Amino acid sequence: MNGAAGSAAALAQRLQDLRAALPPSTRLLAVSKGHPAEQVRALAALGQRSFAESRLQEATPKQQLLADLTPLDWHFIGRLQANKARPVLRQFGTLHSVDSLALAERLARIAAEEGLSPAVFLQVKLRPDANKSGFSEAELRQAWPRLRELQPLRPLGLMTMAPLGLDAGERRRLFDDCAALARDLGLSELSMGMSGDWREAAAAGSTWVRIGSALFGAKPDPSQP
Ligand SMILES: *Cc1c(COP(=O)(O)O)cnc(C)c1O
Numbered sequence: 001m002n003g004a005a006g007s008a009a010a011l012a013q014r015l016q017d018l019r020a021a022l023p024p025s026t027r028l029l030a031v032s033k034g035h036p037a038e039q040v041r042a043l044a045a046l047g048q049r050s051f052a053e054s055r056l057q058e059a060t061p062k063q064q065l066l067a068d069l070t071p072l073d074w075h076f077i078g079r080l081q082a083n084k085a086r087p088v089l090r091q092f093g094t095l096h097s098v099d100s101l102a103l104a105e106r107l108a109r110i111a112a113e114e115g116l117s118p119a120v121f122l123q124v125k126l127r128p129d130a131n132k133s134g135f136s137e138a139e140l141r142q143a144w145p146r147l148r149e150l151q152p153l154r155p156l157g158l159m160t161m162a163p164l165g166l167d168a169g170e171r172r173r174l175f176d177d178c179a180a181l182a183r184d185l186g187l188s189e190l191s192m193g194m195s196g197d198w199r200e201a202a203a204a205g206s207t208w209v210r211i212g213s214a215l216f217g218a219k220p221d222p223s224q225p
Contacts, residue, residue, distance in 0.1 A: 007217070008042055014215050015046055022209065026202045029075055029191070031212035033058060034219040037065040043215075044069055052096070052210055054078025056087055063091060077159075077191075077210055079133065086110050094119040096159045096191050096210070099133045101143040108150040117152040121159035121191045126177050129163035137181060144185055157189025157207065158182045162197055171197050175204030 052075040053059035076092040125134030162171045193201025195214035
């Protein structure tokens with residue numbers, strides 16, 4: 001039994017294993033939702049700078065606890081409620097979940113007021129999935145001429161999630177389709193892949209894998225989403 005020390009060593013080992021396994025063009029976004037600030041601090045001490053949260057009310061106290069560190073690169077990956085747009089923009093430099101033109105327009109307006117130029121990923125849904133939101137390919141192509149001009153937003157790429165129940169081959173085809181769509185729109189970044197499917201996403205050219213449980217391990221508090 002070596003509790004904290006053992007888990008710190010295990011965390012460092014998982015980080016090292018992921019770094020070794022990811023291709024050089026794929027960056028690791030550490031999804032810290034459900035995990036305490038101390039674990040973020042431990043990863044930051046090992047050189048991990050990019051972290052993601054999906055709920056503002058969980059992220060805010062965590063970010064405050066870490067305010068003494070050299071500023072971390074915070075990404076927002078959760079469903080973005082319109083009434084949280086301003087604090088999310090203030091606290092996160094990159095947003096992965098921009099899933100409608102109306103939301104993008106609101107973000108652009110508030111970002112301009114705040115003097116910010118956030119990086120954004122447009123979330124797409126390329127397979128039927130009742131549990132997820134996102135632009136269909138047709139919606140995205142239709143909105144794209146407007147989206148690309150929505151200053152001061154900086155559209156970097158596309159984000160997608162695989163529905164539950166796809167096999168590895170189906171996930172790979174989904175990620176390839178997303179990569180092809182991004183290329184067609186002239187977008188260079190891809191936010192694809194989580195703990196269960198980052199291998200297929202990296203093989204399809206993902207530039208950001210969003211990894212929670214495979215890095216942090218089991219959640220200490222099962223009530224967290
Ligand atoms: C929670 C979450 C992740 C990480 O999930 P894991 O399976 O724990 O790696 C990635 N992306 C989004 C959008 C999430 O909400």
